[in-house]
Amino acid sequence: MSKYAIEVENLNIYYGNNHVIKGINLKIPQKTVFAIMGPSGCGKSTMLRSFNRLLDLNKNARVTGSVRLFGRDIYAGDIDSVEVRREVGMVFQYPNPFPHLSIYDNIALGLKMNKLVKSAEELEGRIEWALKKAGLWEEVKHRLNDYPSGLSGGQRQRLVIARVIAMKPKVIMMDEPTANIDPVGSKKVEDLIFELKKDYTIVLVTHNPAQAARVSDYVAFIYLGELVETGETGKIFTAPGSKLTEKYLTGKLV
Amino acid sequence: MKERFEKDLNKLKSEVERMAELALSMLVDSVESLKTLDVKMAENVISRKDSLADMDESIEEEALRMVAIYQPMAKDLRTIAAVLKMITYLYRIGRYGKDIAGMVKSLEGKGHIAKLVEIPYMANSVADMVRDAITAFKTENISLLNDFEERDDKLDSIRYSIFRECITYMMEDPRNITQCSYYIMIAKYLERCGDNACKMAEKIHFMVTGERIEIK
Ligand SMILES: Nc1ncnc2c1ncn2[C@@H]1O[C@H](COP(=O)(O)OP(=O)(O)OP(=O)(O)O)[C@@H](O)[C@H]1O
Numbered sequence: 482m483s484k485y486a487i488e489v490e491n492l493n494i495y496y497g498n499n500h501v502i503k504g505i506n507l508k509i510p511q512k513t514v515f516a517i518m519g520p521s522g523c524g525k526s527t528m529l530r531s532f533n534r535l536l537d538l539n540k541n542a543r544v545t546g547s548v549r550l551f552g553r554d555i556y557a558g559d560i561d562s563v564e565v566r567r568e569v570g571m572v573f574q575y576p577n578p579f580p581h582l583s584i585y586d587n588i589a590l591g592l593k594m595n596k597l598v599k600s601a602e603e604l605e606g607r608i609e610w611a612l613k614k615a616g617l618w619e620e621v622k623h624r625l626n627d628y629p630s631g632l633s634g635g636q637r638q639r640l641v642i643a644r645v646i647a648m649k650p651k652v653i654m655m656d657e658p659t660a661n662i663d664p665v666g667s668k669k670v671e672d673l674i675f676e677l678k679k680d681y682t683i684v685l686v687t688h689n690p691a692q693a694a695r696v697s698d699y700v701a702f703i704y705l706g707e708l709v710e711t712g713e714t715g716k717i718f719t720a721p722g723s724k725l726t727e728k729y730l731t732g733k734l735v
Numbered sequence: 736m737k738e739r740f741e742k743d744l745n746k747l748k749s750e751v752e753r754m755a756e757l758a759l760s761m762l763v764d765s766v767e768s769l770k771t772l773d774v775k776m777a778e779n780v781i782s783r784k785d786s787l788a789d790m791d792e793s794i795e796e797e798a799l800r801m802v803a804i805y806q807p808m809a810k811d812l813r814t815i816a817a818v819l820k821m822i823t824y825l826y827r828i829g830r831y832g833k834d835i836a837g838m839v840k841s842l843e844g845k846g847h848i849a850k851l852v853e854i855p856y857m858a859n860s861v862a863d864m865v866r867d868a869i870t871a872f873k874t875e876n877i878s879l880l881n882d883f884e885e886r887d888d889k890l891d892s893i894r895y896s897i898f899r900e901c902i903t904y905m906m907e908d909p910r911n912i913t914q915c916s917y918y919i920m921i922a923k924y925l926e927r928c929g930d931n932a933c934k935m936a937e938k939i940h941f942m943v944t945g946e947r948i949e950i951k
């Protein structure tokens with residue numbers, strides 16, 4: 482088995498004629514936090530979406546090259562994209578639990594739909610387990626039947642993370658998970674990310690280099706659809722190899 | 736935010752330059768006062784030690800404040816790290832000046848046993864190294880640091896020749912021992928100042944390029 486959760490080889494992504502991701506090669510080691518940073522519009526979200534075939538949903542998008550998930554090419558003909566998405570969970574920028582479902586049902590839904598649990602007890606157990614993993618259990622255990630609208634932004638985002646964890650993915654991708662929550666909520670999500678890497682591989686897209694510096698083990702810098710540089714976080718934030726990264730990190734890239 | 740940071744950083748860097756001037760003045764003037772055994776000048780050098788310590792402290796404080804406020808990265812971070820190290824090296828250089836000035840009083844009554852040539856030469860060489868380091872720090876022209884290893888070797892060999900010469904004087908006449916032991920000590924201080932200039936050069940090189948070098 483590959484020691485990498487994700488290996489990207491010569492990845493190109495187009496929206497119509499717009500070449501958005503240009504020949505990227507990347508290796509994401511298992512059970513680490515891997516941050517992808519770069520200015521707005523450079524293609525971070527697009528690339529992330531290609532890691533669990535979310536771009537399939539966009540008729541206009543075309544992907545070439547390969548993305549291997551634990552050694553298996555997810556764009557090979559015999560691969561079930563739904564299965565891929567279960568292994569690679571996704572947390573989006575807006576904390577988006579289903580508003581008309583209770584906290585409990587928000588997590589239960591995916592488990593039931595995918596027939597991942599066999600009994601009511603197992604369901605209950607899995608939900609508690611996922612909420613605990615997401616560090617939310619203590620805050621919601623007495624109000625599992627409430628709607629998520631009563632939760633803070635940070636709590637909602639952790640609920641979404643619990644929903645992803647409940648599916649027992651191997652990789653959790655997060656696209657700007659703290660962009661819309663306050664500093665206290667952000668800090669909790671960051672702490673959670675740090676905790677989760679014991680069991681999962683985390684791919685984190687962020688606008689915020691300071692956040693990448695705080696939580697990631699490795700970081701990739703993308704600029705105009707190209708990979709400028711990737712490496713250990715500590716090294717890149719003190720002495721990056723590329724002038725472009727240097728400029729980006731010192732706020733001189735406009 | 737970026738402009739504010741740049742402004743504060745430029746100010747911080749010019750404070751380092753000011754501290755370098757002070758430290759250098761202490762070193763250069765101490766050797767000058769040694770040449771002529773000018774006690775008044777030596778005392779004046781010693782009196783600058785408090786300003787030196789104050790600058791060391793205030794620059795450190797400001798650098799830490801900037802780290803806390805701006806969370807600098809990459810070159811910005813390396814620059815502040817360089818500043819934090821450089822002020823320690825500059826502080827030491829100034830302190831060696833103060834220590835040399837301290838010896839002038841003890842030597843005053845005795846006079847020199849020979850015309851001092853090599854010690855002032857060493858002091859000038861060290862001062863030039865520090866000036867070049869500071870220019871490189873300011874302009875990022877690191878080619879100024881290229882020959883630091885040679886210059887440091889040169890200092891080392893002068894120190895050794897002073898040492899040998901002093902041994903001869905001391906064997907010739909034990910009354911020379913007091914002066915000679917001062918000369919030997921001063922030569923050693925100046926050589927250490929050279930080492931500190933080299934450490935500064937290493938930090939400046941890392942600041943500019945992100946690559947570490949070692950000047951032996
Ligand atoms: N669904 C789409 N259809 C067509 N073009 C798109 C689509 N999504 C994104 N793009 C274009 O692809 C490029 C990359 O966008 P992407 O959203 O991946 O960037 P990003 O790095 O995530 O930016 P941000 O930091 O603002 O989220 C942009 O030029 C964008 O306009």
Ligand SMILES: [Mg+2]
Nearest residue numbers: 525526527656
């Ligand atoms: Mg995006």
